[in-house]
Amino acid sequence: MRLTPQNIIKALGKKGSGRIPPSNLYITNDSRKVKENSLFVAMNGKKTNGKKFIKQAIQKGASAIISNEKLNLGKKIWVLNHKDPQTAYGKIANTARKEWGGNVIGITGSIGKSTIKDLTAAALGTNEDVAASPYSFNNEIGLPYSILNAKGTEKYMVLEMGAKNPGDINYLKKIAEPNCAIYSFICNSHAEYLGGIQGVIKEKGSLVSGWKEDKSLVISSKNNHHREISKLSSGAKIIKWGPGEQIDSEEIKLDKYGIPSFKIKYKNKTYKVNLSLPGSFQVGNSLAALSAAINFNVDLNNAITRIEKVKPLPHRKEIHEIRNDGILLDDCYNAGAKSTKESIRWASSISVKRPKVMILGDILETGNNEIKMHKEIGKIIKDNQYSQLLTVGNLAKHALKESGIDGSHYQKIDDLLNDLKKYDFSAKVILVKGSRSIRLEKITKKIREIFST
Template sequence: MILTVKEILDATEGKLLSGDINICVSGISTDSRTIKSGDLFIPLKGERFNGEEFIDDALNVASASLTESINYIRHDNKPIIFVKDTKDALHRIAKYYRSKFDIPFIAVTGSSGKTTTKDMIYDVLSMKYNVLKTIGNFNNEIGLPLTLFKLNDDHEMAVVEMGMSGFGEIRRLKNIASPNVAVYTNIGVAHIEKLGSRENILKAKSELIEDFKDGDTIVINADDDMLIKLLDKKGPKFVTYGINNGNIKAFDIELKEESSKYKVLIDGCVLDVELNVPGKHNIYNSLAAICIGIQFDVNKDDIRKALSEFQPSAMRLNIIDAFGIKIINDVYNANPSSMKAALSVLGGYAGKRKIAVLGNMLELGQYADVAHREVGEHVKENDIDVLITVGDYALKIADGAVEKGMDKNNVFRCGNNAEAIDVIKNIMKESDVFLVKGSRGMKMEEIVKFLQESAYK
């Protein structure tokens, strides 16, 4: 990327405190530790940090900096731009830079499955186009702008992920990225602590399409009882997918331990789809990718090939063989929908002892008790042999499993990861299958690491 100081001033409505307006920057950084020559440093503020404290250090390398201090003085005449709010300035610069590219922008949102769906869409589109995508889950008000700054003239389209925890957040992301295609995965109860109901979650997610009009496209999971309400919107084109409903429907589904396959009808032709990832939820994710592939005229065989070669991101249902045991590493995050999906995958392992190590699901507010209890019921329904819970909220998972009929002698309640590891040490046997899953704040990768290092030999 190349932006002049003048362009930055115009985009941010800032004031030049020093330096030449014709100087160019070739990158944007919010981290003084990784700053590079040519970068513009944007010092953000948070509850526990203040980027303004690192402007001098950053400018030892960077070419220019923003600041919220009108009296900031620098004696080497590097460009310093005063702005009222550095995060708002980041958004304004990203919005301006995005406007330079007249290419399709696809935004993916939903309560779960966003990252996997985004990655599958990227793989499908990459069979024909040069595509920019959100790295990992850089899906918030900092990550999305930083993704957009990676756009260059070679990119023919972009697929970005949009997350939120409250009203207004998706709107701000939408205003920055200006997508013309929206993909919705589902509406669950993730972040219900702030929003209070699934209806409000749908309302917040709907901010993405509030400006959509003729020529724009909305892709939705037609099996989701909340998302189908979006079909009332007039103007944009709707494409629906699902297993029970939708324009693009999966049928003849075969769910295996570590893979799945199904058929789908496209333009009168049956397409056989094979996935090297397990779970019914991944069929939904791949159907969304198929919809986008069709929308952008990707060859059907290329769609099939891309999906057959898809590999999930780290800590997202990664299946690891470790010295006689198997580990389903799904520790990146957790909400009720993704917990149940992962348990269904674990339940698909026949003839082996199935052990679920489940931690707290956070940000559920008043729904926390019932949501954890329902996950516990799902443990029993999937014939899980051993349950190990980690954390105070997860105690309700144990309660739900026992109340559903699970043998209480096979249920272990732990306060932290260390206690869970102690339990695992005592019960682990050759050929066990472990599912490890919990919210990001639980850091349950510690348990995965133990299993990998100390598995039965």
């Protein structure tokens, strides 16, 4: 989405110095994506400093720069000085959202946000109709990026909204100005930073706090935390899915990989759904997405046809066949207590007679009960009759000890990488799950290299 220089001036409240470009500008904070007539926002990141790439951005066609330092780039480059380029980026994204003026659907919750985001985008229309956050771009940089990288001709934007610290959701809300919210399952993810589960509910609930009847909220009728969220919205239209609501599922069946097919009932009609996403919990995710489609009067048959084509994101319940009839389940993108338990049960349901192996990394940011929670995970692994457990990190060892099954613990991921060849994964189902920072994708990559078919 391109903006006029006048819109950018309006967003930032300053004209800057140098030559104001005569044409609309493409806005980016990534120097690699700069093209002709771009505005490059030079941010300071954790790993790099955007100011180092200003020269490169200009060489690639940037005609405007935002920086927190006063720059002398000559009269041909438009320079906008701002004490916080990241805040400027958000203000520009908000201006773009207002100029565009379509429907924004905000997706928040604790687990399953990205999947619900993809399902909702598909339910609402094609790529021509819908812009959506790429991957899991859901923070103070990723959300503005998602808005500014839309074409600007779509009818809908589906934006994932994450929170790690108090106030994050409210900041994203001010940028995106959503008129519909969808909640994924809420648990104690990031509870360590948000003040326990009540802090999580308060933070996530701030998305709909004070909403009136011109906005809509999609929640599960059977989720206690969702009911608490709905009370924070004083007057929004509430769309519930689940038992006894306008849309619910029945006759759920799982194929050999745990991929569900089911029927839904809506207004005395029955519809068949055959998903491409593994896990019985995807039924609920689909109902949330289809509820959004109903809210915006999208044809339900067309919405179902599109969600059936949605595939897993990288490292999110990806299924790979490996040598000697083994099955690798790559679910290592991230982990919380709830999602890990779901994954353990999902893997257990696949090829029931095959031995199950789990490679478990630490599950982080879960609050003060992290050791107890890892022990609970160990018990669930045992109850689901896994034959072997390999653990990585500082906390996962408690799951191994509690499970009492055959296994080994590795303090560092490189130690397990060096040992992988000694394990026999023939005719077994191998589940890989852990928090993002453990970097278990290194393990799944190595397994596929060693045991390629």
